Amino acid sequence: MVEIARHWWARSLLAAWLILSAHGAEVRVTLDANRIATGEAANFTIQVSGGRAEQPVIAAVPNLIVDFQGKNQMISIVNGVTTQIVSFSYTVGSQVAGEYTIPPVVVKVDGQELQTKPQQLVVFDDGSGKTTPDAPTEDPNRFGTMSVELAIPERTEIYLGEIAPVRIQAFLPMDAQIQLRSIIQPENGAFTLHNVSDQPQQSVEVKDGKQYRTLTWFGGISATKAGTQSVNLSVKAMVALPDRSKPVLRPRLGDPNDPFRHAFGRGAQVRYTENDVTLRSADMPLTVRALPEEGKPANFSGAVGEFAFDALEIPAQWKTGEPQRVALRIKGSGNFATMKAPELSPADLWKWYPGQDQFTPGDIASFSGSKVFQYNAIARRNGEYDVAFALSYFDPKQAKYLTIASDGKRVSISGDAMQEEKAPTTEVAAPASMEETPGLMPLRKRNDRAAFFAGFAGRVNPFLLGGIALFFSALAPAAAWWRRRLQDPLLRERQQRKKDIAQALAEAQQHVRAESAALYWESARRALQIQLAAQWRVKAHAISLHDVAKNCGADSPVTAFFREADRWSYASTAQEADWSRWQSLHQQALQSIDS
Amino acid sequence: MKAFLILWFALTLLAQAGAPPFVLAQWSAEKGDWEQAISSYSAALQYEGPSASVYYNLGFCHQQTGDAGRAVLAYERCLALSPRAADAQNNLTMLRKELSLPDAKIRARDLPAWIAWISRDEWFLVFLTASVLLVALFWCAWLSSRRNARFLCFAASAFACTVMAGSAWVMKQRESEDLLAVVLAADQSLQLSPFPTSEKVTSCPAGSVVSLEQEHGDYVFAELTPGNTRGWLRKDSLEKIAPR
Incomplete structure (x- = not known):
């Protein structure tokens, strides 16, 4: 019997809680103004409490604009009772004067449908006259245009391997929001782009009587094949333009005495439509000439431009077989990318290993600048020699190859002449992988003395040692006094x-x-x-x-x-x-x- | 023939047993047996103490086996012992270029280059020599009866004192090198917090040089060098350049 009663009570409580929770859900609507001017917006809010609500759908009313603004959720705990409140915010308004009824909105709360009351909205004409939306224009360049031109506009031809500085510009509508989706790239394989500046310069320019926001990049182009070629560049971008096909509501001016009237205004609510577009430059024809075979020096490595030796560092004392670092700096303008480290002359005296290089641009397009080369060289023979660096390059202005040499430096090389690499005499062959990695310095043959990392410096406090040294130094005057005393x-x-x-x-x-x-x-x-x-x-x-x-x-x-x-x-x-x-x-x- | 083979085998074993680890490692390296060479060079380090040549050759062998992290570590250790080693510098630069790692100028950062040109041990020798000279010259100055000699000794001891103070300052400045480490494991994550579930800040490829700060459990707070990207790295994924 007791069991039955307990079951009866438990079932009653559960049923009561279910009924209460279902009936506890409540939907309220608020419209902050019932009378607004044409083009203005009133705030319409649907507030649901006591359950999980899905976003309601408001039925369309002719000429009435309803924009969903967002959803807010709030949980309140009062006397241990938790209540969930969800608010759906809209702006409503119209460009056409008249009396409108916002129809009852059906809201689904925990599977149950609840309905709101209809709301009345009067829209009157304020005489501003902006009721007709702007007609959309079908300008083919409405998303912007792109152009590319050589930094020296009068040039119509370049050489293979030469980097010609260019200026690339993108003209974008003033009211557009832009996001670049790719880097600038050539449309065809006839040219390669180099050193395009990371951040474009921004400016406002007028082109064909229209104002544009202009992005300007600087870089260089080099041709990949000879002949008459067209330079075409493109860049992918997302261009968001104001959507003028739909009416736009503006915030209500409200009470002129309200001090927060402007502070809480939402500003112009301009709708934007996003467009993924590819901006392409117009064809720029250019004649590409091959480098002449005639007069090409043996050590020509592909450098095209104008170059000169700026500084060099060659040790004066050498020992055969021991590597030392040489360094030089070349300055000028042109294609530094293809320039390889100039060789030391006389070439047969040296064995050298590829080292490192670093280019420092002198202008925004990295067309001019300086390049530092550092590599290790080994002297093969002893004696005294005049040593210099030699570089061959093609000068497009003079249309011929030039070979320049740095200032000579007298070096003294001691030691025995180096044994040239021979096939190993023993059965053990030289490690193959060492040859597979050219430029690596070889293994050391001899072990050297054991050393310390942080050494004593890591184990003995130098300041303690210094203190001891100063203490013993301070004993010297005492010793001198004692000595003088003894001799009195x-x-x-x-x-x-x-x-x-x-x-x-x-x-x-x-x-x-x-x-x-x-x-x-x-x-x-x-x-x-x-x-x-x-x-x-x-x-x-x-x-x-x-x-x-x-x-x-x-x-x-x-x-x-x-x-x-x-x-x-x-x-x-x-x-x-x-x-x-x-x-x-x-x-x-x-x-x-x-x- | 059989007796000859046995004799040859025995002699080979005897020769190898008696040869120092460095020589054994050289033999293995010449054969291209990089794993054996690495093992022998490690033994050489254990029995003969740290040496720039062994670290250089060890780095070379690791480079051949493709273990970029350990190769960078060995070259860095070679350069810590012998900063003017052009071959180690060359190979390390090439390795970093190959791995697309930045050239980490880790020694004597923010100090003139010539300070890094001398190893920390050499700086200590400079300090020690200056200390001894200071004491000797000061004694000479006080005990000398000739006026000119006394003046010279005082001037020289002042110079020695300056050198001593300068080298002590350099050693103090370079103490931060004790905290440098190399990431050995491939594709380690620099994390936002010292927990396995933490978000990743960036990835640290093997061979990256980091500067260590505080420790927390299995993690250590590290700063990527060069750069100022900081985060937590697993302790077992890295090794200090200057071992204790």
Whole structure:
């Protein structure tokens, strides 16, 4: 029973939710103005909420223009209830005054059809008079035209291999929107286009009394075969032109006091029709002459134009068998593309490998400019030679071949003459694939020493090393000061004096222990004499009791000591020794001198 | 005849066993056995240390086998050790032209060309020599008793100090070369983010030189050289030019 009830409740809830969700869908229409002038547009919106809506179809009404503008979708969540709102926006209007009814619109919402109410729109004539659409014109050049001409218009002939600079122009309607769909290409195989500028120059020009937006490219053409040929070029483009076959609505002016009146205006709603067209230039006849066979130099590589050597770089010192890089720059105007690296002369002295080249254009069409060649050469023989580069080209102005040589450079080549490549003597043949890749430098035969990538630089901090170096450098002044100190004569004299005094005092102590009074007095007096000599700048042994009494005073301990010493030194009879008094007297004398 | 063959075979084995890897690699290269030559040159690098000649020959062999990424890497390593190697420069230029890769001027970017003309190791030697000279000259200047000699020593030590500072600056500037790597795998994608499902910014053909920045998982943020296209590349698709 409980099971039945539960089923009953669940089924009831599901049914209620389904009914509510179906009945929850709502369609509303709004028309922001019921009265507009001819040519103006009113906004018509169909808003669907509570379900998924398909785009409705509005039935056609004679003279009523209905333009679909877009679809907006919005999801709102209020108190946990999610609602989906979809808006379909249209502009409606007419070029013909009258009363119009926008018919009921059927909207499919989750499979259910809902219908809107009809809307009334009054279109009145505002007197502007622009009610009749422009008649479409059938101008064959309405999508634009194209032209090609030589940069030197008086020229009517070119040579095979020569690049003639050209100017290519596309004349496009002023009101058109253009998108180029291809690069400019020759219509037939008689000519090849070169170095066409990537970005065309844009300008406005008047042609045949009509204003055009003009795109201008610069480039060069070269012929592929001799004879009279026509230059035809074409480019594919999408040209979007205003569609004048349908009336166009303009935004309503609205309330003149509305500050957002202009800010939110949609501007001119011009319809454009896109056309994929191919613009072709008119035939430009040109006589193509073959290059003469007569007088063609052996090293002619196809360069046609006017060229000159600009700079060169040839090392002065060479060693046979070792490759070195040579470089040169050629400037001029003409067909640089077919120009190959000029050879080093004398040709039999050198073996060389194709290198790299780089062209630097001097003008927008890359007709003039300079080309740098760099390649590796190996000297075959030793000796001293005058070396130069040689280039042959055809000059179309003079209609003849010319060979030019660069400035010579004296080079010195050392080493043994190179062994010419011979067939391998062993059974092992030279690797075939090495010959299949010409220009590759051969394998190295010898290994060289092991090296480091970032080397010590990567492992040892250079700033730490620099700090250590500066530290050791800073030790140098300290060392110099110490050295100077060691060599100071006054210091050395003082040190010697201290040493002599210490020796004399030590001897005196020895004599005290040996109880040799006469010798004690002599040593003790010598210690005093050395100290006094340093002060009085006299010889130590020359200081007598008389000098001491005179300089120190008759009552000084030093004079008393000298007096006692003389008495003991020159006494004829032995006297009783009083060591403690003598040593005390000696100490007093020494302290007296120090103070 | 049989004994002669055995003897010949034994002698060949003995000779090969005793020969250094570089010589073995040369033999293989002369035979056109590029795979064997690559293996032997790699062994030479392992046992004899990095050398410009081995890297050059390794690049040549990779070029012959069509492994453009590894060929570029080996030539770049050769040029890192020996920047004035004309043969490596020539082959690398040709290879890049063949692969339609831009000529990556990766050394001493934004610095005068002569700085790149000297390898980083050589710059370090310049620095070390200048340091030793600085110390020696400074000591001479302070300890010399002759006035002229002291002046000369001071002037020379000032010069040595300048060279030392200059070379230290160059080494510091060229530290960024440690972060350069070559893409080895063909047609690698430079991605917008370091995840397999990320969008592709552009493709990096094998042999492209990139400058590495930060890492994230299996990916590394890299900038294509030359140019300023940046994105994430798989780590296992590239190898650094200066191995550690």
